[in-house]
Amino acid sequence: MLILKQQFFEQIQAHGARDYPNECCGALLGHDAGADRTVLGLVPLVNQRDDSPRNRFEITSDDVRLAEKEAAANGRELIGWYHSHPDSPARPSEFDREHAWPWYSYIIFRVENGEPQEMRSWRLDDNRASYAEEGIEYITGTPA
Amino acid sequence: MPVKVMIPTPLRQFAAKQESVNLEAGTVGEALSALTLQFGDLKKHLYSDDGRLRSFVNVYVNDEDIRYLQKEKTAVQPGDTISIVPSIAGGAE
Numbered sequence: 001m002l003i004l005k006q007q008f009f010e011q012i013q014a015h016g017a018r019d020y021p022n023e024c025c026g027a028l029l030g031h032d033a034g035a036d037r038t039v040l041g042l043v044p045l046v047n048q049r050d051d052s053p054r055n056r057f058e059i060t061s062d063d064v065r066l067a068e069k070e071a072a073a074n075g076r077e078l079i080g081w082y083h084s085h086p087d088s089p090a091r092p093s094e095f096d097r098e099h100a101w102p103w104y105s106y107i108i109f110r111v112e113n114g115e116p117q118e119m120r121s122w123r124l125d126d127n128r129a130s131y132a133e134e135g136i137e138y139i140t141g142t143p144a
Numbered sequence: 145m146p147v148k149v150m151i152p153t154p155l156r157q158f159a160a161k162q163e164s165v166n167l168e169a170g171t172v173g174e175a176l177s178a179l180t181l182q183f184g185d186l187k188k189h190l191y192s193d194d195g196r197l198r199s200f201v202n203v204y205v206n207d208e209d210i211r212y213l214q215k216e217k218t219a220v221q222p223g224d225t226i227s228i229v230p231s232i233a234g235g236a237e
Binding site: 055056058077078081085086087093094096100102106128 | 188209231
């Protein structure tokens with residue numbers, strides 16, 4: 001289960017709406033407790049695929065290191081990533097799967113005609129052949 | 145003094161949960177081979193089926209990207225640190 005505070009849900013959605021029709025992307029910072037993870041912060045990033053931003057995103061290793069530093073500075077872990085699928089389903093594509101890392105939570109959300117729609121979270125299976133969907137629990141207030 | 149290979153968070157589960165592994169190696173390629181020999185489950189996440197490092201796997205020797213050095217033939221010295229750093233990519237169909 002991915003525990004996501006309402007304010008982060010809204011910030012992620014707003015990022016997707018702002019960058020539409022291009023894909024947006026960013027880092028999820030928080031705490032990993034195995035089956036459950038809690039998002040405690042976001043690092044919105046710039047999609048580096050300016051050659052094909054409508055259906056591709058990339059976060060460079062420099063930005064990954066930046067997100068790691070941000071996490072460490074705040075006593076958090078880098079637990080995953082979010083990105084939008086403009087006018088496409090909120091599930092991993094084959095391209096997503098080919099490029100995914102295990103362990104991370106991947107939030108994918110649909111943005112239809114500029115309006116954020118469903119949001120889902122996924123983790124790549126260790127065999128790289130498929131993903132397991134993890135539920136998102138939305139909360140208000142401060143997580144325990 | 146061996147070479148230290150830093151393991152990124154998403155791969156530590158396949159390296160006995162270690163943040164780093166010390167190995168004897170003369171090049172980056174030798175170090176990664178030794179790493180995947182010791183921890184076989186790492187291989188499919190580092191290399192594609194054609195035996196090449198996956199494009200989203202970035203390797204640094206003491207903070208220098210091996211793409212700008214001699215790639216996997218980059219020489220390493222005892223005490224060097226090899227870092228495996230993800231880049232993150234994907235996108236809709």
